[in-house]
Amino acid sequence: MEERYQPKKIEEKWQRIWEEGKSFRVSENSRLPKYYLLEMFPYPSGQIHMGHVRNYSIGDVIARYKRMRGYNVLHPMGWDAFGLPAENAAIERGVHPAKWTMENIAYMRDQLKKMGFSYDWEREFATCDESYYRWEQLFFIEMFRRGLAYKKLSTVNWCEKCRTVLANEQVEGGRCWRCEQEVGVRELEQWFFRTTAYAEELLGELDHLTGWPEKVLAMQRNWIGKSVGAEILFPLMGREEALNVFTTRQDTVYGATFVSLAVEHPLALELSRSTPQERTVREFVERIQRINQTRRGADEAEKEGLFTGAYCMNPFTGEKIPIYLANFVLMEYGTGAVMAVPAHDQRDFEFARKYGLPVRVVIQPQGKRIKAEEMAEAFVEDGVMVSSGPFTGLRSSEGREKLAAYLEEKGWGKNDIRYRLRDWGISRQRYWGAPIPILYCDSCGALPVPEAELPVVLPKDVEFSGEGGSPLAKLPEFFKASCPKCGGPARRETDTMDTFVESSWYFARYACPDEQGAPLDKARVAYWMPVDQYIGGIEHAVLHLLYARFFTKVLRDLGWIALGEPFTNLLTQGMVIKDGAKMSKSKGNVVDPDFLIERYGADTARLFALFAAPPEKDLDWSDQGVEGAYRFLTRLWRFVSHYRDALASAASDLDPKELSPTLRELRRQIHRTIKKVTDDIEGRFHFNTAIAAVMELFNALSLAGKDESIWKDGTPLIKGGVETLVVLLYPFVPHMASELWESLGHRNSLEEIRWPGYSEEALEEERWLIVVQVDGRVRGRITVPADASNEFIEAEALADPKVKGFLHGKEIQRVIQVPRRLVNIVLEG
RNA sequence: GCCCGGAUGGUGAAAUUGGUAGACACACGGGACUUAAAAUCCCGAGGAUCCGCAAGGGUCCGUGCCGGUUCAACUCCGGCUCCGGGCACCA
Known part of the structure; x- marks a missing residue:
């Protein structure tokens, strides 16, 4: 064993051993329970970044740990290989996208291997492989046949910079998710997947995804945006038709004093035809349509509208009410027509005040009376219905139910549910x-x-000119x-x-990447799916994670897969931050993984990424922190190399009963550490505290190593401690652990070693340190035998000289004991 | 505006079930080694304040702010402030 820690040398050695031994290859022919661990696969942009290092380090800990716990672990890797940057490279530099992509993949694969991640590389594929996307085309056809893929002319989000259409989910704050270009609109014939057909299931199943972070569930719920309400028909005056409006507040219908239409509404122009308003209406419609969707929807946008010249009837009041066009009404939501209740909707209120339309209060808050003339804003909460014919006196919630039933009875409308979720536009030019x-x-x-x-x-x-479309x-x-x-x-x-279509089913293909005759081998998919643990960035909370859920349900209904939810447990790791900002080229704060590996080795990079923060939190990059991780590994290396000969030849077995108190304490700490590391990995993925515990054990062993008296009888114990340390570190720093393990004289590799257990007996303390409080303040500490009675502890506490000084001769009201921890003496007054 | 998070030393963080706040590490300070530096090793440390020549020891304050529950609150409850994220004229 070398005196000096040379990460490069040992990392290359172990990576070669893993590669040649195909150590992480798995098959479904195993009697072991399966565990499918997946990290979101990368886009082959050129190099891996720190976000990948973190994501995949987290995954690798779990993969290696689960193997040691006796699971048959599927841990695959591949490439989300279609996408715009490849095409842009072609336009800018004349490299073919396929060549560019394949070169990037080759480089990044090499980087991942240098990190020592334990993937089954035989399952690797890229989504741009013909053998992959051909099956996606089959799915498309099957979806087309079932009406789940369809084409329609629609107004779509257009990114001028990417020169293509974007789905709703891909517009973030009015900007392109990829290039941050402001999104415009276009009218185009587009292919859609009918995500809305699964809206209810996508929403309902969220309640059963108990292994997902609440935050992601909330974001998806929000995105699907279910609204329960009613459709109400407002008969048009002088026509046979009726205007269909959607509302969630049918309890306010008696206060509807006008109706607002989206400018895109089919009746918008129709209603004003051959009326004096015809020209102004057309001008208004054209002007509003020119303003792009995001700006129209901006907060600051002033409410604006125009009377169409037409009227309809409020079926409940029998009143003739005007029909307006309004810039804030969206054609894509509901029916594109809204019953306007100025007293109880803020938008309608502002609109009514601007255009002098009547405000009629039909909901009164509990214990108060509001008057239309005195209102400064709409009263939008629930209350009691007033001036509402037979519904007067009902609470809003009751009123909504009764009214909906009444609608159906009268044929004036019906119960209805609407979703904010739109169909997924998948055409890209x-x-x-x-x-x-x-x-x-x-x-x-x-x-x-x-x-x-x-x-x-x-x-x-x-030819890639970048001009004139695809x-x-x-x-x-x-x-x-x-x-x-x-x-x-x-x-x-x-x-x-x-390209989100490819990432919507890749996880299932990993179960059978070599399947030639079908997209999926049902038996193998049934064995591996669902993914037991999925790990990736929070940025896909809605995008990829919603699409993948949808697609899984579609594949289920097409008969390809037997489950509806692909990911049982989800871990969303935080971002990697440096100098207060997310690492990015534009900010100039990127740390290059190649540099780290070259300078410190993969183990250091992994250790730091895992130690600096728990996975779900943002990780503050610190060059000094990396130094610290490296220093720890160096210290550990020196320690083992220094004591190696003494330890390798030592016996391993010892009789716990014959140990001195110091050695018994050391033994206790070894077992305590096993328990702590196990619990931290198993229960909550808190690798930072797991590593801290290992460091503590190392500090204790270092100290023990210097103590001559310990070497006399405790050599087997130190040996056991060091071996435990090495095994516990294996999931985090596998190269270092493997090398140390070997140097300690072991012939078998750590891949064959089971995760250590701890013994309850060894954890038992002989004495407890008890904190003594007086009136809730710490006043002393006493040590008592583990089997001491409450009476004994209380007497000891009261006898403590420091404690005595705080009793001030007062009477003791009561004494509270927390076993093994604390005594609180409560005084009178 | 609505919905989620979060706020703890100089810094990253820990405290898992209401029971010693600050584990582990970074940075820092002091010391050892060295001609010197780096590396390494050892020691110190939340803040304020007091006692003591010193080694040491004491007291008070302290987990964003205000209040509450409790013998006991970083932890539970009510009200706020600030920061981050998501959604946003969705009827």
Whole structure:
């Protein structure tokens, strides 16, 4: 064993051993219980970053730990390989996206291997592999056949910089999730996945995801945005039709004094036709439509509207009320028409005040009376219904139920539920993605590519100019096709799928990446799925994690998979922060993993990333902290190398009964540490405190090593302690642990070693340190035998000279004892 | 505005069930080793204040703020402040 810790040397050695021995390869042919551990796979951008280092270090601890606990652990890795940066590289530097991607993958794979992560590399795949995306095309066709994939003309979010469409989830604060460009709108024919068909299940199942952070559940609930309410028909004056409005406050219907329409509403222009308002209405509609969605929806935007010239009737009051256009009404939500109740909705209130429309109070708060003339803002809470015909006197909640029933009875409307969730727009006008397997025939319409013709291969020989849309649309050899139905000429779809589609099912493919004849091998998927523990960044709380849940349910309904929820437990790790900001190139605060590995080794990088904070919190990067982690490993190395000969030859067994009190305490600490590290990994993934406990044990062993008297009888104990230390450290710093283990004379590798157990007997304390309080303040400390009676402890406490000084001769009211911890003497007064 | 988090020494953090606040580490200070420095090793340390020549010891304050419950509160309850995240004219 070398005197000096040379991380590079030992890390290369062990990585080679793991690679050659295929140490982490797994199959389902095992009698062991399965454990599927997955970290979100990376986009091959070029190099791994600290976020990856952290994410995958956390995962690797769990993977190695679970193996030691006797699980058959599936721990795969691969590449989310389609996406824009590859195409941009092609445009900017003339490198083909495939080449760029593959080179990045090769480099990053090497980096991950240098970190010593215990993946089953035989399951690796990239989503841009034809053998992967071909199955996605099959899913698409199956979804198309069931109406779960459909095409429609719609107003969509458009990112000018990425030159493509974005789904709703991919717009963050009005900006593109990828490049932060302000998002505009376009009117386009687009493919959608019908996520709304699963809205209720996606929402309901959240209650059963007990292994997910509350925060993520809340974000998803919020995003799905369920509203229970009613549809009410307001008959149009002078027409046969009625306006359909959606409301959650049907209890306020008697206060509806006008109706507001979205400018996109089909009746917006229609209603003013051949009225004096026709021209001004058209101008208004055009002007509002020009303003992009995000700016229209901004907080500061002034409420603005225009009378259409038409009226409808409030079916409850029989009143004739005006129909307005309003800039704040959204066509995409509800019915695009809103019954306006100024007294009880803040927006309607502002609108009514601006345009001089009547405000009628129909809900009164408990114990107060509000008057329309005196209102400064709308009263939006529940209360008691007033001036509401037969419903007067009901509480809002009752009123809503009764009114909804009444609606159905009268045929004026019905109960209704609406969701904020929209269908997932998956068309992307870009090259580097999975082609959508659809053909357009002038006479037969949109048809799926016949399954026998799959995959629709992404052509390699393509020009990347960055101008004028997708390169595929300029490639006749790609888009020219013939109709599978009539044989006539057909045009192939040139849009590709959103890359979030690939990441929506990759976790299932890991169960059977070599399956040639089908997307999934049901038996193997059934063995491995669901993912027992999923780990990734919080930034995917809604995006990827919602899409993956949706897709899993679709695959279930298509018969490919037997479960509806893919991830049993979810851990969202915090960001890596340096100098108060998230690490990013633009901030210039990135730490390069290659540099760390080169300078300190992977074990140091792992140890620091795990020690500095618990996983769910943000991690403050500190160069000194890294030094500290390195110093610990160096100290440990020196310690073992110094005592190695003495320990390797020592006996391992000892009789606990013959140990001196000092040695018994050392033994206790060894067992205490095992318990602590086990509990911290098992229960809550608090690796920082687990590592702290190991450090404490090391400090104790270092101290013991210097004590001659301990070496006399305690050598086996020190040996046991050091071995325990090494084994406990294995999940965190596997190279160091493996090397030390070997140098201590072990022939078997740590991959074959079981996680150590602790003995309850060894944990038992012989004496307890009891804190003595007087009136809740610490006044003394006494040590008592573990079997001391309460009476004895109380007497000892009262006899303590320090404590006595605080009794001030007062009478003792009572004495509270917390076993093994504390005595509180409560005085009178 | 609504919904989630969070706030503890100079710093990252710990205290898992209401029972010694600050484990472990970083930075810092002092010392040893060295011609010197680095590295390493040892010691110290929440703040204020007092007693003592000293070694030591005492008292009070202290977990964002205000209040409450309790023998006892970082922990529970009520009210606030600030910071971070998500959603946001969703009817």
